[in-house]
Amino acid sequence: MSAPNKSYDPVEVEALKPEEIERMRDEALAAVAAAADLDALREVKAAHAGDRSPLALANREIGALPPHAKAEAGKRMGMARGAVNKAFAARQAELEAERDARVLVEEAVDVTLPYDRTPAGARHPITTLCERIEDVFVAMGYEVAEGPEVETEWFNFDALNIAQDHPARAMQDTLFVQAPGKKAKEAESGVVLRTHTSPVQVRTMLDREPPVYVICPGRVYRMDELDATHTPVFTQVELLAIDEGLTMADLKGTIEHMVRSLFGEGLTTRLRPNYFPFTEPSAELDMQCYVCRGESAGNPDRPCRTCSSEGWIELGGCGMVNPRVLTAAGIDPEKYSGFAFGFGIERLLMFRHNVEDMRDMVEGDVRFTRPFGMEI
């Protein structure tokens, strides 16, 4: 570095000549542009913008200039270094973007790879369909009632106006429990596997003061062979409403609400007279086929598998609670009336979800259950 000199001729400081500054600047810019990667750029930066770079060294000479020349040389020098630094930054950003793009490409994966590390679980469609129905009624203000599956004959039969000699009480329909401690098989225990969830209705009526609005889902048992359309152990949902002034019209409206909630708007229902000991009047309950909407009936061009081209699907039985049942359950039939209906969930599942063989619901094959997931 030259010593300060008051009478110094700026021209004699070679490094600060304008042409020289331009040359150093251009060399630096060319080197920046030529840097192929970030490592090269780092070297270029050391060579052309570092402390020992020609521009840095030249800059130090400014102090040696006479005052009048300092300003101009400083300005020229600043512009040159500014241009170089800007080019560096631009090139740096450019090269970093290139590097990032390359690394991210290298890190790419196949996001379509499956991930079946833990096989999925599922709930049984009978369970979820039951819950679905419960929810329809709970939303209306009904409550869910439960009861024992091993039940006394009084609750299962007598209180429901099923007399001692009714055919339903015969061996071919009912599974009887052996009297405890007795070897004789025929020993009367007065206890059965419930043949319907109606005993829960009786228990509910005994437990509560009217009005009563409950739905009783649960397992029931009947002597039957397991085959494609029957199972001796099945699931029933029954509904019971007891209040002042309930009518068959209320029964019909309630059923229609349920059918629409489960199968879609616009479907109608049909009641056909029938007989059950625990209801009077009694009816068989049909819903319009939700697939063909009744259009397959009498129309050979549009056969419907779901309803066998009947146009209607049989849902279950219903009716006005027999006043004798109310009496046995301690409810005044002069003051209160009620309606009830019940149906089998297995059958409902069969036609709502195209299940072809009831055994699939019983055997517990995971391939059957998994597709139903958590809700239905």
Add this chain to the structure above:
Amino acid sequence: MRAPLSWLREYVDLPAGETGRDVQAKLIAAGLEVERVESLGAGLKGPLVVGQVLTIEELEGFRKPIRFCTVDVGTANGTGEPQEIVCGARNFSVGDKVVVVLPGAVLPGDFAIAARKTYGKTSHGMICSGEELGMGDDGTHGIIVLPQEYEPGTDAIELLQLVDEVLDIAVTPDRGYCLSMRGIAREAATAYGLPLRDPALLDVPAPNSFGHPVRIADPAGCDRFTARTVTGLDPEARSPIWLQRRLQKAGMRPISLTVDITNYVMLELGQPLHAYDRSRLDGPIGVRRAERGEKLTTLDGTKRVLDAEDLVITDNRGPIGLAGVMGGAETEIADHAAGQGTTEVVIEAAHFDPTAIARAVRRHKLPSEAAKRFERGTDPQAASAAAQRTVDLLVLLAGGTAEAGVTEFAAPSGPRTIAVRADHPDRVAGVEYGRETVVRRLQEVGCDVYGQDELIVTVPSWRPDLTDPNDLAEEVIRLEGYENLPATLPAPPAGRGLTHRQRLHRRAGRALAGAGYVEVLNYPFLGDWALDHLGLEAGDARRTTVRLVNPLSEAEPALRTTLLPGLFAALRRNDSRGEHDLALFETGLVFLPTGEEITPVRLPVDRRPTDEEIAGLNAALPVQPRRAAVVLAGARELAGYWGKGRPAGWADAVEAGRTVAREAGAELIVRQDQRAPFHPGRCAAFYAVADGAEVFAGSAGELHPRVIKAFGLPERTCAMEIDLDVLEQAGTGAVSAPHVSSFPVATQDVALVVDASVAAADVEAALRSGAGELLESLRLFDVFTGEQLGAGKKSLAYALRFRAADRTLTAEEASAARDAAVAAAVERTGAVLRGA
């Protein structure tokens, strides 16, 4: 009940064009379950004519005897020449009248008839059997041989009434009267608003004292008995075609004229009848209860020992029939073919107590057409008309003579009346029918109705099912049409939603399914072999089961006391079908006898039982708690590009218990246990605290190798079973929200060496109690055994996280808390701090 439309039209003038399906729809709307309409003779096309066999040539040399016949078919074949027909049947002779189908005809089943070469001859048509004509099985399997009176060439389609429609009706127990043409016709007449020609309206001579003597010893069991006698019957007389055809269409097989007539009248009027061969009766006919041990051989040839409750028909020798169910063999009508045919009969038309008949049917496992009607209640007023109708037909068709004697016993009885408000049907239906409609509809049913607002309704004798006001309401509503009921929605009071127990049931299922378990619903039946397979000790409570009198399978006569055997079977079934990585769960009831069950007393139903009576009923029942259980085998995590797989293990099973307990909000205490069916070293017992007491809640672990072998399960199968009702009781209720501190955490790791027998749960409990309030969380992150620890030792490594609610902890504070935690573990479990 099968009702031919042509027969129905005899009593009701149905519109001419009305099809079976039309009538079906009307009757269904009126409450008759018409299951289907059978079209007889659908697609049948003539010529089908009467022929007379002129010659028969036996053709030899074929695998079966074949006949080449010439048959006179009148002019039906256009030429009047004898028709040449090959026939394989042999039950006919020259001169017999037969049914001949000619070329160009089509038989049911789209069977087109043409001349064809067969057995070296050309057959120009066919001689027909009943089956080929769709007439049903007549039991002969031969061709039809007609009575001589029909001319060759007569149209046989008309003669044999081959084209008809039959309504097949499933009659409900309350509608016994519809087990007759009379009853169905009444419903059809009402449905169409047409008059009914009641076939029971017959002139019946007044009873007198010179009929066959009858002694009724049990008027409660038999409150009506009519006996009529017909003599001079022609034993050779056969049932005419119209009678045979009606029986066939109704689903009965023609047998002999007398039997056919009694069956016919039963179908027509609903009154079962019995015909006794008078020559084989010894003295008066009696009705009484059987003496215990008395014997009777019924018509089906079975020798039966009678019960004291059985109602029997007797003569001087003793029982000659099981009343209302089946006659005895000794007084059976003799078949004309036997050569000594019956010529004199006594006809019985009676009314029996439905309950007595129903019990006899079940006791003797002997259902019959007669019993089916008596069980549901027959029309006592129709008994004498039915006897008369039978007499008339025997006179007409069998050439008999009716004796003047008419025996009739009728226990005194009045008409049954029901008082009902005139607006009761309106209130049941939710429809305003009005008094006038109500009265009219009840009259259509056959009731007599008096009164204004309060009606006094006398019900018809054929409707024993009408006893209560609601029965009458149903009659009105069904005739007005269920399809015309409006739909309204009642407004229930606000409900409380699901109970805790119900919500827990759902949450347990969702949580287990979320953890990869698939739900199964097994039958709850159990065999003792399964309890043996589980390796249960003799005194194990799970061996005490509820047993069934009539199990579905003798191999599984009991109800489950544990969910596990059902799950094992489901696991095995899946495994055998090629699914090996399995996690299954079930929730459901188990049935645990209390050992103190009592046989409940039979309670009345005309009042509410008392609370004590209800308690008495409940004391007859086993305890029925709800359980959740899982079973796992194969890989819990599969191997893949992410790394290695992980086999299902005991820890998964224990964790399933914790998962369920979490849903219940219950704190689960896990202890080392040794309990069947688990591996003695890999078995956890669950406890929960309910009402201040620790209660056993279930078990989990790896199954005992012997159990795995016995049930045929995959190696290392693991399982868990837990009581949801116990967990519900143990739920801690609403969670109180923790204070979340935003001060920094201080983490301290410790490794403790303990004896291998020390439970990690105990070490953890000690650390927690020693660490004090500053401990935010604690996690076991490693378990290590090795030589450097020495035999019988294990090292447990815990990460302890300390944090204060109000300040940043100093290093000294955190270390002090850690040291206190370690000190507690040292003191309580004999732990040694590793590296200390």
